Amino acid sequence: MIHIRRRDLITSALAAAVFGVGVVSTWVSSRAGQPVKKPVPPPKPKLIALDPGHGGADPGALGISGTQEKAVVIAVAHELQKQLLTGGKYRVMLTRAADTLVPLRERVARAEAAKADLFLSIHADSHPDTGVRGASVYTLSEEASDREAEALAARENREVPVAGMKLGSQPESVAKTLVAMAQRGTVNDSRRLAETVVRTFSTGGIRLLPHTHRQAGFAVLTSPDIPAALVELGYLSNPQDEKLLTVKQHQMALARALRASVEAYFAPGTATRKA
Numbered sequence: 001m002i003h004i005r006r007r008d009l010i011t012s013a014l015a016a017a018v019f020g021v022g023v024v025s026t027w028v029s030s031r032a033g034q035p036v037k038k039p040v041p042p043p044k045p046k047l048i049a050l051d052p053g054h055g056g057a058d059p060g061a062l063g064i065s066g067t068q069e070k071a072v073v074i075a076v077a078h079e080l081q082k083q084l085l086t087g088g089k090y091r092v093m094l095t096r097a098a099d100t101l102v103p104l105r106e107r108v109a110r111a112e113a114a115k116a117d118l119f120l121s122i123h124a125d126s127h128p129d130t131g132v133r134g135a136s137v138y139t140l141s142e143e144a145s146d147r148e149a150e151a152l153a154a155r156e157n158r159e160v161p162v163a164g165m166k167l168g169s170q171p172e173s174v175a176k177t178l179v180a181m182a183q184r185g186t187v188n189d190s191r192r193l194a195e196t197v198v199r200t201f202s203t204g205g206i207r208l209l210p211h212t213h214r215q216a217g218f219a220v221l222t223s224p225d226i227p228a229a230l231v232e233l234g235y236l237s238n239p240q241d242e243k244l245l246t247v248k249q250h251q252m253a254l255a256r257a258l259r260a261s262v263e264a265y266f267a268p269g270t271a272t273r274k275a
């Protein structure tokens with residue numbers, strides 16, 4: 001019994017000595033101005049909201065061979081989702097993941113509720129002149145940059161009633177949203193996003209309309225907090241564009257270009273937004 005107690009004493013003395021050394025070393029390190037560094041958690045992957053247009057009872061634009069915009073844009077959105085998730089740098093949410101019709105205001109609300117860092121609305125257009133082809137990129141403005149952009153916004157803003165569902169409350173007025181966006185830096189960030197898409201499309205060999213970054217009052221681009229752009233991938237009314245938009249290889253190329261746009265947008269040193 002006595003033997004054990006002596007061992008306990010020795011153990012306590014050793015512990016005190018060890019503890020003492022610990023105290024001294026802490027004091028020395030704090031005197032040297034080198035507090036122990038806490039490990040910094042890795043940054044949370046950015047959340048990208050992908051918004052494939054139309055869906056369900058709303059097919060969107062129709063191609064001359066019958067291709068439906070809603071089918072093309074969800075195929076590209078799913079491909080882009082796959083590419084963005086590879087590498088673990090991004091998280092992705094889709095405002096619609098299936099062939100369902102989601103009201104425009106609901107799309108914005110879903111991205112806001114998830115606290116998305118970026119919003120990309122994906123569409124394909126049609127034009128009475130079947131010779132018109134190429135992609136184009138749009139951001140929100142109160143006054144449209146041109147009549148074509150104004151007409152396009154009117155087409156994209158048209159809501160098809162959803163059976164059994166009341167249309168979401170109307171979006172805030174564009175003017176009011178733009179004031180809030182300007183205060184939060186979202187206007188500049190959205191412009192930068194659109195210009196990044198234009199750049200990566202042209203370097204990625206994706207045909208673009210001339211003067212392609214245009215502006216108009218798109219209801220789906222009205223979150224004051226989330227930098228947003230709407231991309232028209234091409235014209236379903238043009239035979240070459242319609243064919244390309246249904247080809248898997250081209251859909252993958254479009255997704256690669258959009259992924260590169262997201263990469264370039266978040267590249268260090270390019271932020272315009274205040275932290």
Ligand SMILES: [Zn+2]
Binds near residue numbers: 054060124156
């Ligand atoms: Zn559309």
